[in-house]
Amino acid sequence: MNVNRIGLIGLGIMGKPMANNLLQANHNLGLYARNPKSLRSFSANNIEIYNSPAELAEHCDITITIVSDSPDVENIITGNDGIIYGAKPKHLVIDMSTISPEVTRSLAHQLAAKDIDMLDAPVSGGEQGAIDGTLSIMVGGKADAFNYAFSLLQVLGQNIIHIGDHGAGQVSKACNQILAAQTIAAVSEAFLLAKSSGVDPNKVRDALLGGFANSKVLELHGKRILDNNYKPGFKAELHFKDIGIALKSAQENNISIPGTEMVEKYLQKLVEQGNGELDSAAIAKIVQGE
Known part of the structure; x- marks a missing residue:
């Protein structure tokens, strides 16, 4: 995988250790958090902090999202200053949240209209799995996008399965x-x-x-x-x-x-x-x- 910077949105129980694992794997990381307090523990030289999902996506090749619910993901991707307004063509969104399969398919369709690809990649393994980088990752989306992202997903998990098309991961x-x-x-x-x-x-x-x-x-x-x-x-x-x-x-x-x-x-x-x-x-x- 040849990418300049990975973006990550969502620094909760799961997102924070996932960010740490990406840093330990020497990825340049872009971060956005709705709660600025969650950014305080990040000070590495290869981190950039952005003011909106759109700004983050503009400066990253891949954006990972891991937040609580369908409305949160919709807001981050297609809301005001959402990823869809900053990402360049061929950008890849990897949503690792657990949300509705129907919402996932809708978002993937909207992103595809902008030549932006999407994988739904929810995880299992809890906080300890996120810390250890041993998550099980269930992936929906195009096979070529999955293959492109596979080495990145290996930083975060071990059992990584391409289930099928958009929504299948969910x-x-x-x-x-x-x-x-x-x-x-x-x-x-x-x-x-x-x-x-x-x-x-x-x-x-x-x-x-x-x-x-x-x-x-x-x-x-x-x-x-x-x-x-x-x-x-x-x-x-x-x-x-x-x-x-x-x-x-x-x-x-x-x-x-x-x-x-x-x-x-x-x-x-x-x-x-x-x-x-x-x-x-x-x-x-x-x-x-x-």
Whole structure:
């Protein structure tokens, strides 16, 4: 890959360590943040700070965005001073946010009219995966754009899969969020059964980790649940948003996913209780009646 500067917009729990990994890989980096406070820790010589997404895109060859929701991405790309108004033809936008597949396809279409390409590349692996550069990256978009960006994505993740056309990455991420949320609920129920039966759930977890029921959720979130430690790696309010995206996609495709509907209720209750800032492993608090 021969690029002069990579732009990154979004310096939250995920974006900040991703920026650090790009710097460690000796990329020249352009940054824009809606909250200037998030820029304070960046002072390397190969960083430029820009005042708008348009200005950033004008001076970069590739722009990565990783923000919270569909309206945020739309505003950054097509809003006032958005990327679309600064990017030159052949610019590549890589949106690593988790948003609606429908919105992704619309944005890709609008960018294509300006000869700007786009990949939707949502990630899984949480804050630790972002720090370690071991994220799973699910990519939608043209194959040639994927091939062009692959070496850059390798700085940020390890399991990097081209799923299909625009929006396919977001569909894959919705599937990921369904599995993660329902598995948290299942682990919570298993621990509840163990405790109510007078059995130590810590020992149950140790046993299950060596068998067919083992999973990353049991390993990582199971420990969080047992320790009652819900410091956010991925906030419940964001998982609630993602499950909403999955349910909307299911509705658009005329299918029913009742397990997902149930776990949405758990997340909704968690958020309504004022616990949306907790890690989504706190689904256990609802399942276990805390």
